Amino acid sequence: xxxxxxxxPIDDKNVLEEVKSTPYNLPGNFYWHDVDITDKKELxxxxxxxxxxxxxxxxxxxxxxxxxxxxxxxxxxxxxxxLWHCSVFKKGDDGVARMVGFISAIPVHIYAEGKEIxxxxxxxxxxxxxxxxxxxxxxxxxxxxxxxxxQNIWQAVYTAGSLxxxxxxxxxxxxxxxxxxxLLDVKFTYLSPKLNxxxxxxxxxxxxxxxxxxxxxxxxxxxxGVFEILENYLSKFxxxxxxxxxxVQHWFVPRKNIVYSxxxxxxxxxxxxxxxxYLLPSSILQHEQHKTLYAAYSFFNVPGEYSxxxxxxxxxxxxxxxxxxxxxxxxVMENETVFNDLLFGKGDGSLKYYFYNYAFPQVEPNELxxxxx
Numbered sequence: 001x002x003x004x005x006x007x008x009p010i011d012d013k014n015v016l017e018e019v020k021s022t023p024y025n026l027p028g029n030f031y032w033h034d035v036d037i038t039d040k041k042e043l044x045x046x047x048x049x050x051x052x053x054x055x056x057x058x059x060x061x062x063x064x065x066x067x068x069x070x071x072x073x074x075x076x077x078x079x080x081x082x083l084w085h086c087s088v089f090k091k092g093d094d095g096v097a098r099m100v101g102f103i104s105a106i107p108v109h110i111y112a113e114g115k116e117i118x119x120x121x122x123x124x125x126x127x128x129x130x131x132x133x134x135x136x137x138x139x140x141x142x143x144x145x146x147x148x149x150x151q152n153i154w155q156a157v158y159t160a161g162s163l164x165x166x167x168x169x170x171x172x173x174x175x176x177x178x179x180x181x182x183l184l185d186v187k188f189t190y191l192s193p194k195l196n197x198x199x200x201x202x203x204x205x206x207x208x209x210x211x212x213x214x215x216x217x218x219x220x221x222x223x224x225g226v227f228e229i230l231e232n233y234l235s236k237f238x239x240x241x242x243x244x245x246x247x248v249q250h251w252f253v254p255r256k257n258i259v260y261s262x263x264x265x266x267x268x269x270x271x272x273x274x275x276x277x278y279l280l281p282s283s284i285l286q287h288e289q290h291k292t293l294y295a296a297y298s299f300f301n302v303p304g305e306y307s308x309x310x311x312x313x314x315x316x317x318x319x320x321x322x323x324x325x326x327x328x329x330x331x332v333m334e335n336e337t338v339f340n341d342l343l344f345g346k347g348d349g350s351l352k353y354y355f356y357n358y359a360f361p362q363v364e365p366n367e368l369x370x371x372x373x
Contacts, residue, residue, distance in 0.1 A: 007113065009154065010357050019149045024142055026088065030100070032143070035085040037075050043068050046087070049099040051283065054126050055161075057349075061187060062282040062293060066373075070258050070280070074123070074373055077106040078246045081151070084120070086144050088136065100128040103140040105148050109242040110157060110370070111235075112360055116242070120148050121372055122158040122356070145356075156356035159372050161349055168239065168355050171330045171365040173347035174339050176316055178296075179325040180204055186290050188326065189345070204343060208321075210314045212273070212306055218261040223249045225271030226263060226302075233302040237333065239360070240369035252276055252300075260296075260318065264305055272304035275311040277319060277327070280373070296322075298329035299371055309338040316342065331365045 023032050036042045047068040056063045066074075075085055088101035105120035122144065127136045148156065175189070180201055183189040191200055218226065227248045234240040243251065252261045257279055264273035276299035281292050296319040301311045312335070319327050329335045329344065330351060338344075353370065 007115075007360055008358065010359050011154075014149070014154045016149075016152050020146055021150075024139055024146070026139070029091040030088055031091075031097075033087045033089050033099075034082050035087050035102070036082060037072050037085060040068075043072060045099055046085075046102065047071055049087075049102060049128075050124060050126055053128050054124070056285075061285055063285060065281045065283045065292065067257065067281070069255070070278075071124075073250075073255060073258050075104055075106065076250075077108075078244070078250055079107040081147075083147055084144065086140065086147065088140065090131075098128075100131050101136045101140050102126050103144045105144055105156070107153075108157065109244075110239065111242055112239045112355075112358075117155050117358060118153055119155040119157050119355075119358075120153055122156050123372065155358045157353065157370065157372070158356065159351050159353050161351065163352060164354060166354070166359075167352035167362065168360050169332075169353040169363050169365060169368045171332050171351050171353065171368070173349055173351065174329050174331060174335075174344040175347050176327045176329075176342060176344045177204055177325075178316065178320045178327060179323075182290060182293075182325050186284050186287050186293065188293065206313075206320065207317055210317050212264055212310060212314050214264045214266055214272075214305075215262055215314065216265065217254055218252060218263045218274070218276075220249065220253055222263050222265075222271055223253070226252060226261075226274050229271060229274060229302050229304060230300065234300075234369050237369035238363050238367040259299065260322070261299075262314075262318065266305065273306050273311060274300065274302040275315050276300050277315055278373070279324070294323065294325045296324040296327045297371075297373075298327070298335060300369075301333075301335075303334075308334045309341060312338050313342055330371070332368045332371065334366065336366060 035046050051065055054064050084105040086103050087099050089097040090100045091097045103125045104123050108119050108121045110117050110119050177183050227245045254261050259278045261276040263271045266272050277296040278299055280297050281294050284290050284293055316327050
């Protein structure tokens with residue numbers, strides 16, 4: 001790995017007045033459109049576009065299926081701007097305009113080695129497969145960069161499955177099966193030759209009821225308590241986000257079929273622990289019977305009275321009660337310490353984290369506390 005001489009902005013000679021004030025040109029029948037997520041019809045157009053064109057696995061068996069409500073939750077982050085929901089439409093020969101590209105940004109505050117950096121998180125870069133050779137993705141990236149620069153923000157964080165120059169972290173997904181039969185049916189997982197189905201089901205069986213005293217779903221009244229223990233816990237990591245109270249309310253107060261958060265409240269009424277996960281289903285592309293894989297993704301877990309292992313074990317029980325098929329977690333923060341004991345298996349793919357216009361040496365996954373959707 002190449003040694004980074006200086007931590008900080010790569011290009012720090014940014015002048016707001018020099019930022020291009022008009023969008024980049026698009027050819028003929030293509031035009032820019034800012035998606036209005038408060039308009040159900042526009043949100044649904046975005047949902048259908050991502051459902052049909054976004055991330056697939058290498059074998060074309062599964063594709064992420066972000067629900068309209070999930071997209072609204074993510075894109076309406078506190079401080080969001082409509083002009084950061086940036087799409088390209090193409091008017092067809094039939095006169096009908098169709099979305100062919102999209103990219104988004106939301107504001108985030110990242111601390112790296114204790115230094116606060118105002119950034120955006122870039123997500124949902126997607127181009128219709130018919131236009132992927134037309135250089136549309138680079139134009140989307142240039143345009144969202146211009147729009148972010150117009151707000152005097154010059155850094156970004158994003159993730160990708162592909163290896164580009166200088167990731168700040170390379171992490172791996174781990175999976176804990178909750179509905180073994182279905183995962184085998186759709187070829188999400190395979191049994192070890194040493195394990196027959198009946199024995200595997202016994203091995204992966206777990207308690208039907210949670211085991212933490214004082215565990216309950218988070219409510220709006222818990223925002224202050226969660227804010228305090230989350231900030232205190234995250235401050236231990238080299239690279240981590242900062243969540244304001246408004247952001248804690250937005251990201252963690254439970255929303256049905258989107259995000260699930262629980263607190264442990266002690267006998268004095270104090271919040272001591274926190275666990276959370278979100279629902280991100282995938283369309284199952286080649287199966288007669290099963291059409292949707294219901295996946296829980298580990299979000300943030302804050303130990304206090306209980307250990308990380310206790311919290312994630314109970315997250316698995318809760319996800320199973322909610323009829324999830326699988327529980328996924330990256331090996332970021334302290335997650336990897338529990339994977340063996342809780343029978344997680346390592347997934348195929350790795351997720352690379354990148355900073356845009358900010359030099360920073362690569363960190364280990366257990367030094368990173370960022371979860372992007």
